[in-house]
Amino acid sequence: MAEYRADQKHETDDKNDTVSGIVDSIIYQNEENGYTVCEIEDTHGEPVTLAGIIPYLTEGDKITAAGQWVTHPQYGRQFKVESYEKVLPAEEDDILRYLASGAIKGIGPRTAQRIVDKFGTDAFEVISDHPDWLTDIPGISQKKAADISERFRAMSGARAVMMFCRDFFTPQTAMKIYKRWGGAAVDRIRENPYRLCEEFWGIGFTRADQIAMHLGLAPDSDERVLHAAVYVLRSEATRSGHTCLPFDTLVRCTLDLLFGEDATEEAAEAVGRAIGRGVELLKLIPCTREDGTELVFDTRYYRAETYAAAKLKEIRRLTPHIAQGDAVRLIQKTEAQSGIEYAAAQKDALLAAMNDGVMVLTGGPGTGKTTIIKGLISIFSSLDLEVALAAPTGRAAKRMSEATSYEAKTIHRLLEMDYSEDTEPRFLRGEENPIDADVLIIDEASMIDILLLESLLRATKRGARLILIGDADQLPSVGAGNVLGDILASGAFTTVRLTEIFRQESESLIIANAHRINEGLMPILDRRDADFFFLRRQTEEGIRDTVIDLVANRLPRSYGEEIRDKIQVLTPSKKGLSGTDALNPGLQVALNPAAPSKGEVKSRDRVFRVGDRVMQTKNNYQIEWETALGDEGTGIYNGDIGTVTDYDAEERLLEVRFDDRVCRLDFEQLDEVDHAYAITVHKSQGSEYPVVILPLYDCAPMLLSRNLLYTAVTRASKMVILVGREQVLAQMVANNRHFIRCTMLEEFLRRE
Numbered sequence: 001m002a003e004y005r006a007d008q009k010h011e012t013d014d015k016n017d018t019v020s021g022i023v024d025s026i027i028y029q030n031e032e033n034g035y036t037v038c039e040i041e042d043t044h045g046e047p048v049t050l051a052g053i054i055p056y057l058t059e060g061d062k063i064t065a066a067g068q069w070v071t072h073p074q075y076g077r078q079f080k081v082e083s084y085e086k087v088l089p090a091e092e093d094d095i096l097r098y099l100a101s102g103a104i105k106g107i108g109p110r111t112a113q114r115i116v117d118k119f120g121t122d123a124f125e126v127i128s129d130h131p132d133w134l135t136d137i138p139g140i141s142q143k144k145a146a147d148i149s150e151r152f153r154a155m156s157g158a159r160a161v162m163m164f165c166r167d168f169f170t171p172q173t174a175m176k177i178y179k180r181w182g183g184a185a186v187d188r189i190r191e192n193p194y195r196l197c198e199e200f201w202g203i204g205f206t207r208a209d210q211i212a213m214h215l216g217l218a219p220d221s222d223e224r225v226l227h228a229a230v231y232v233l234r235s236e237a238t239r240s241g242h243t244c245l246p247f248d249t250l251v252r253c254t255l256d257l258l259f260g261e262d263a264t265e266e267a268a269e270a271v272g273r274a275i276g277r278g279v280e281l282l283k284l285i286p287c288t289r290e291d292g293t294e295l296v297f298d299t300r301y302y303r304a305e306t307y308a309a310a311k312l313k314e315i316r317r318l319t320p321h322i323a324q325g326d327a328v329r330l331i332q333k334t335e336a337q338s339g340i341e342y343a344a345a346q347k348d349a350l351l352a353a354m355n356d357g358v359m360v361l362t363g364g365p366g367t368g369k370t371t372i373i374k375g376l377i378s379i380f381s382s383l384d385l386e387v388a389l390a391a392p393t394g395r396a397a398k399r400m401s402e403a404t405s406y407e408a409k410t411i412h413r414l415l416e417m418d419y420s421e422d423t424e425p426r427f428l429r430g431e432e433n434p435i436d437a438d439v440l441i442i443d444e445a446s447m448i449d450i451l452l453l454e455s456l457l458r459a460t461k462r463g464a465r466l467i468l469i470g471d472a473d474q475l476p477s478v479g480a481g482n483v484l485g486d487i488l489a490s491g492a493f494t495t496v497r498l499t500e501i502f503r504q505e506s507e508s509l510i511i512a513n514a515h516r517i518n519e520g521l522m523p524i525l526d527r528r529d530a531d532f533f534f535l536r537r538q539t540e541e542g543i544r545d546t547v548i549d550l551v552a553n554r555l556p557r558s559y560g561e562e563i564r565d566k567i568q569v570l571t572p573s574k575k576g577l578s579g580t581d582a583l584n585p586g587l588q589v590a591l592n593p594a595a596p597s598k599g600e601v602k603s604r605d606r607v608f609r610v611g612d613r614v615m616q617t618k619n620n621y622q623i624e625w626e627t628a629l630g631d632e633g634t635g636i637y638n639g640d641i642g643t644v645t646d647y648d649a650e651e652r653l654l655e656v657r658f659d660d661r662v663c664r665l666d667f668e669q670l671d672e673v674d675h676a677y678a679i680t681v682h683k684s685q686g687s688e689y690p691v692v693i694l695p696l697y698d699c700a701p702m703l704l705s706r707n708l709l710y711t712a713v714t715r716a717s718k719m720v721i722l723v724g725r726e727q728v729l730a731q732m733v734a735n736n737r738h739f740i741r742c743t744m745l746e747e748f749l750r751r752e
Helices: 094-099 110-127 131-136 142-165 170-190 197-199 207-214 220-239 248-262 263-282 299-318 324-338 344-355 371-384 395-402 450-458 483-490 509-518 541-561 561-566 580-591 667-672 706-713 726-734 745-750
Strands: 019-031 035-042 046-054 062-072 076-087 244-246 282-288 294-298 357-363 385-389 408-410 440-441 466-469 493-497 530-535 567-571 601-604 606-608 613-616 620-626 631-638 639-648 652-659 663-668 672-674 678-680 689-696 716-726
Touching: 019 046, 019 197, 019 263, 035 220, 035 509, 046 170, 046 371, 076 170, 094 110, 110 131, 110 142, 131 142, 142 170, 170 197, 197 207, 197 220, 207 220, 220 244, 220 248, 220 282, 220 294, 220 440, 220 706, 244 248, 248 263, 263 282, 282 299, 294 299, 294 567, 294 639, 299 357, 299 450, 299 466, 299 745, 324 344, 324 371, 344 357, 357 371, 357 483, 371 385, 371 395, 371 440, 371 466, 371 689, 385 613, 395 408, 450 483, 483 745, 509 530, 509 706, 509 716, 541 561, 541 567, 541 580, 561 567, 561 689, 567 580, 580 672, 580 678, 606 639, 606 672, 620 667, 631 663, 639 663, 639 672, 652 667, 663 667, 667 672, 689 706, 689 726, 706 726
Parallel strands: 046 076, 357 466, 357 493, 385 408, 385 440, 440 466, 530 716, 567 678, 567 689, 689 716
Antiparallel strands: 019 035, 019 062, 035 046, 062 076, 244 294, 282 294, 601 606, 613 639, 613 672, 620 631, 620 663, 639 652, 652 663
16 A cells, blocks of 8 residues: 655655656545645656645646655655645647646547647637637537536636645645635635634634735724634633623733734724624624623624523423422332432432423532433333433443433434534534424533533424533533533522432542542542542652553553553643643553554644544544444544544545544544543543543642542542642642633523
């Protein structure tokens, strides 16, 4: 199998160079991403191998490429293309060679000869601008002439986009822009460069702004300032979870983004005017809190919070109640059938679920939430009501299924997610096609962000019940909003909080310590016969080395080699010697070192090889997967963890198994993947691992919090090992400050 990897380990020159010549042959070409390996004859008549993103390249093209000479370990010296300029041939012989190569579908060698014989050096102009003239040539109908012209113009459009974008984007990004917008891409960018940061993941405001400045847009233009304000709102939603911002904060952040220290009063006035224009254009939505604070929303989050509040109140109002006496009898019947006697709080939860359209159940580990879910399934099924179970992540849904012996789906699957060329998902279930369930039971509700809640509620049919189950003391969702916290704080719905730890769980020190942490007490650290351990280390080097040694050596020696796959290292931060950025390379060397038998590819500053544990870092709704049973679907989501199982150098693909789903990732998609030997606590939400190792070291104070420590500890089912400084542990237990997200769902729920 040929290995065409411009990003494989090479010996490289330090400086950029250029080469020019006529394309002699195409060795490999991927039509989806434009990756090409070709051979050209340079200006000295010497053959040169080029490799890189060069879409729609064909034999006969004249190309000037900029990049670096590299030495491929298998194929020798070649030129790694970083940018290029391509011109159509001008001489008749070169035009004939180009057309005869098959570059334009519908033109073969004989037709190419006839076209050149008739039109000579004007052949390209005729194909592009006067396709009807081609019908004078035998064998070319009106339709075929139109198809030939359309294909040729598409190729010309790709060249124009790649040329225009070369000073601003990598060839990969330019190709993505062309695939989305086609030959109109340059005109769209010139008309409004800021559409790039709105419609393409990975293109930020700063990059779009550079293009706008290059095109001559005034620094204080309303267009620029308005897009900056929208970007600030969306950036804060992604980065900090805010669904809106106070007006003054939005002005300040927009000023800082655009002008930095050079901001003036005139600039501040320009920002205020642009925000006002955004309100007039309905791109921004103003809102005033009960305390008088003026807030500004991006439209998508305003729509999500207002709709969610209205729909939740509608569910509460329309769902029929089950009479108290009947509800009590149903609980007694379920107790008799299951052989379980429910505790008082558990009975309260079951009664509330039958009496209210929306019920929230919250509690820590070992407090019997799963027992209640089983009871609810039994009760509602006995009433011939259709019950649907779901959770935000695949792992959480799988745990829910295993615990209840009842099928649970991800919320995305429940909503029957579809995808298109757009960046946002499209759910087949919605107001016109609701979920066919009378009772929706959603676990790990603390992970639900406001946009997912909106989609779920739009698909909830009239009269259906909604039961939200989660741990209110865990970290909030990765996405924007504070859904579970706001619903609880509003007091608008019946809430049952479980606090009693049941006998079968009370022997677990993990559970006991989780509750101690939640109460602000130091965990018990001196038990040697338990499932919770603390290894004191003072230096960051010592913490890092101990974590790696535990995973690679100490635990496998004590519990067997198979334990390695059951260990997950969780860290508070990406940064530092014990953060994910440092631990992942160290753990990769210890657990999956390079070997001739393992295929690998370098992306950014990371090497991905067969056997690596990896994590998807962005929702990608277009990735196709299949299972061993033949089931097929699409979508790999932020936080999904898998293992690289195979490598195809020729097709530039990595095969990754995410639980029971196997997908093939194009090398260009690896910017959405990271190593997962160590992950942040935030990324672990909704997951459970047999063994959790948590390094405790000095990092950003906002990360050294009680709820982060509590979340990390409650991810473990069999063993927790803390490694680090006891004073850091004490600091986390004592720090019960929560980062406040700016949202309005709580207030919208309270309003009549």
